[in-house]
Amino acid sequence: MTHAHSHLGPGEDLDHGRRGLAIALAVVVGLLGVVLAVAVWILWPAADEVAKAPNPYGTQGVSIVSATVTDVRAVDCGGGAVGPDGLPAVQGDCGELLLRTADGESATVTVQPAVFRTGVEVGDAVDLVRVQPEGTDEATYEFLDFDRGMPLVWLALACALVIVLVARWRGLLAIAGVIGTIGAIVVFVLPALLAGENPLVVAVVGSSAIMLVVLYLVHGISIRTTAALFGTLSGVAITAVLGWLTTGWTHLTGISSEDDQILMAVAGQISLSGVVTASMVIAGLGVLNDVTVTQASAVWELRAAQPGASRRSTFVSAMRIGRDHIASSVYTLVFAYAGTAMTVLLLITAYDRSLLEIAGTEQVGAEIARTLVGLIGLVLAVPITTAIAAALAPGPSEEPPARHADAVTAGPEPQAV
Structure with missing residues (x-):
């Protein structure tokens, strides 16, 4: 049949x-x-028309640099239970970090107990604020934040891979939709609000x-x-x-x-x-x-x-x-x-x-x-x-059309399983 x-x-x-x-x-x-x-x-x-503010890290002699932690030491920063503003303050040791910047410079920064207690280890990637006023030979550094760029990129790629493997083309189109949505918000919605x-x-x-x-x-x-x-x-x-x-x-x-x-x-x-x-x-x-x-x-x-x-x-x-x-x-x-x-x-x-x-x-x-x-x-x-x-949707009086065949084969009717 x-x-x-x-x-x-x-x-x-x-x-x-x-x-x-x-x-x-x-x-x-x-x-x-x-x-x-x-x-x-x-x-x-x-x-x-879009409101702009100067980048606090883009002024003369100020820049953000990447660095890697080479050593971590605990130091007493003399903090009390109450901060200067009268609010509760995190107690404990501060952290002294020795770092090597992407340009090969050595830097030493101190992080507050709240950051130090989260765990800072040798090899961690961080961002520093580099300050070198005009006319000076040496630069000073301040801790800005951990560098989460690459971990987030790899996480996003892993997420995209899982979506595509499971949902295939529909998942790929969904990712394209997400990218388009983010683009519309960044390019149109936020500037219009500003x-x-x-x-x-x-x-x-x-x-x-x-x-x-x-x-x-x-x-x-x-x-x-x-x-x-x-x-x-x-x-x-x-x-x-x-x-x-x-x-x-x-x-x-x-x-x-x-x-x-x-x-x-x-x-x-x-x-x-x-x-x-x-x-x-x-x-x-x-x-x-x-x-x-x-x-x-x-x-x-x-x-x-x-x-x-x-x-x-x-x-x-x-x-x-x-x-x-x-x-x-x-x-x-x-x-x-x-x-x-x-x-x-x-x-x-x-x-x-x-x-x-x-x-x-x-x-x-x-x-x-x-x-x-x-x-x-x-x-x-x-x-x-x-x-x-x-x-x-089609009403009860509308007869759905026959399905379109994409292949026709001859042989016995397959048995139901």
């Missing part, structure tokens, strides 16, 4: 033969792309443009991907509105550390409270994209498995999957925050202050608000995406 087989999996060929809908959606997405391109062009800052453009508008335009490109790049051009795109943009809009309302309601100023005050001094035109709102939109974009793509795919797979099911039945079935995804995404975001803010959480626990009092501070309150706003936008995006996907 002659039989055929196909590389297409369940749900992957349901868009064949729906040319009219595909063209209509292509027109809508094309118009959206034009609008976003114009918005990016309007918001794109000129080079002289130029004083409206942070919320920049975040919405930048996030929407990134998703428009990345979704089709990684997941391919299809009606299913378009459904995920519409769901993602709905989530971005909801998060933007909620973020704007929450920032004003909770009086988040964006000033929680010395770095924030320096940024305000360097770029006085920036609205730091607006930056907080913008961060709410961008922070949850990855998880939001995850749930919308999953829901769109779930709808398509359910339609392939149950061609006669009604749109309502498909929506209900896909929402069962969505509820599980919502549950896992909720604690995913909470764990992500707990991991990144572990030092702050430990300090909060050590202080003799109530949890509610600490939660109301600018530093912690902004993170709580960012997480909650992102969660609301994510949760609401699930039914919206599912409804859009159920509406765009």
Whole structure:
């Protein structure tokens, strides 16, 4: 008996033969792309509009050099339990490091107990601040930080290799999407914010443009991907509105550390409270994209498995999957925050202050608000995406076309295993 087989999996060929809908959606997405391109062009800052600050390590006679630790000694630095500012100070010995710079010079620096206690060993690569005022023959050195450049490069390469080996071409496209996303943030979003453009508008335009490109790049051009795109943009809009309302309601100023005050001094035109709102939109974009793509795919797979099911039945079935995804995404975001803010959480626990009092501070309150706003936008995006996907997927009256054969062989019918 002659039989055929196909590389297409369940749900992957349901868009064949729906040319009219595909063209209509292509027109809508094309118009959206034009609008976003114009918005990016309007918001794109000129080079002289972007706030700049002098590099503190780029002045005359000051530079950063790489060095290798050749010897480590413990020395008494006479530190007490309380620092000169009245805050608790780390007690213990300081570390005296003997180093050889990349230029072959010898250097000796002293590191504070907090750094020395983490462990400094012979052979460690570090960065030093080299100071040699004009007219002097000798240079002085100060410890800046450990040199983590190469370890991070190797870690990134290992991560990319694992992704490509497991996900293959889809993983390679995902890496390309990540690179493009980082590039868009560095080239457009950050300069636009430093130029004083409206942070919320920049975040919405930048996030929407990134998703428009990345979704089709990684997941391919299809009606299913378009459904995920519409769901993602709905989530971005909801998060933007909620973020704007929450920032004003909770009086988040964006000033929680010395770095924030320096940024305000360097770029006085920036609205730091607006930056907080913008961060709410961008922070949850990855998880939001995850749930919308999953829901769109779930709808398509359910339609392939149950061609006669009604749109309502498909929506209900896909929402069962969505509820599980919502549950896992909720604690995913909470764990992500707990991991990144572990030092702050430990300090909060050590202080003799109530949890509610600490939660109301600018530093912690902004993170709580960012997480909650992102969660609301994510949760609401699930039914919206599912409804859009159920509406765009083939209905029960649309007979899916036969699968396209890529090979035909003669022989007996294979037995089921």
